[in-house]
Amino acid sequence: MRFDKKTVFENLNFKLKKGSMTALLGPNGTGKTTLINVLMKMLVPSSGSFEFADGVRLGYVPQFRNIDAEYPLSIAAFIGLNAPLIKTGKVKKIIKAQLQETNLYDIRNTRMGEASGGQKQRAYLAQALLDSPNVIILDEATASLDPVAKDELMRLIKHLNEKHKITVLFVTHDIPLAEKYMQDYLYLNHQKIEQGEMANFKEAYE
Ligand SMILES: Nc1ncnc2c1ncn2[C@@H]1O[C@H](COP(=O)(O)OP(=O)(O)OP(=O)(O)O)[C@@H](O)[C@H]1O
Numbered sequence: 001m002r003f004d005k006k007t008v009f010e011n012l013n014f015k016l017k018k019g020s021m022t023a024l025l026g027p028n029g030t031g032k033t034t035l036i037n038v039l040m041k042m043l044v045p046s047s048g049s050f051e052f053a054d055g056v057r058l059g060y061v062p063q064f065r066n067i068d069a070e071y072p073l074s075i076a077a078f079i080g081l082n083a084p085l086i087k088t089g090k091v092k093k094i095i096k097a098q099l100q101e102t103n104l105y106d107i108r109n110t111r112m113g114e115a116s117g118g119q120k121q122r123a124y125l126a127q128a129l130l131d132s133p134n135v136i137i138l139d140e141a142t143a144s145l146d147p148v149a150k151d152e153l154m155r156l157i158k159h160l161n162e163k164h165k166i167t168v169l170f171v172t173h174d175i176p177l178a179e180k181y182m183q184d185y186l187y188l189n190h191q192k193i194e195q196g197e198m199a200n201f202k203e204a205y206e
Pocket residue numbers: 003008026027028029030031032033034035
């Protein structure tokens with residue numbers, strides 16, 4: 001992947017196994033977000049190609065940005081932004097199921113502007129789940145959360161992986177968190193990528 005004359009990375013070669021949980025690690029500015037943008041087809045790689053197996057449905061969960069304290073939509077309405085405007089009974093049922101899955105049902109009427117960081121992040125996750133993805137990519141989803149909210153989100157992600165067999169690619173700088181919850185890693189550094197098991201990550205890179 002090049003921007004003008006700058007090569008961000010080259011000769012990346014990796015596979016994500018169905019049902020796996022992979023941390024995408026690497027120092028600042030090495031191209032983790034760029035790689036995700038390529039996988040999400042928001043950026044076209046300067047050369048090379050990749051493919052997903054038949055039937056892969058991608059979901060993307062961004063890091064929540066500052067949501068204005070006055071932001072008027074409720075959590076339920078925010079999640080529903082990723083659904084047809086006319087909410088049929090079927091759509092309402094799906095939204096309810098995702099609210100329950102992400103532990104937001106009881107606070108569905110809380111405004112997004114008032115929600116805690118962890119609640120906001122779970123709302124973004126619920127929004128992505130409306131498309132029933134079988135692969136989710138999370139970009140620094142835990143970065144602005146306190147330790148309790150971090151663990152809550154990670155347990156939820158683990159649950160989605162175990163119960164619904166969702167494949168997870170999780171960008172993070174938090175190595176202890178990745179060691180606790182992810183099985184595999186991709187390490188992006190010096191324009192290259194390394195892949196391995198999270199349990200072996202320290203040995204290789206510290
Ligand atoms: N649209 C663009 N045009 C030019 N350069 C870009 C563009 N997008 C990213 N870059 C450059 O590509 C490199 C990789 O950026 P990227 O945001 O992908 O890194 P990152 O690993 O996600 O960083 P961080 O960990 O800080 O989030 C950086 O040097 C960045 O300045």
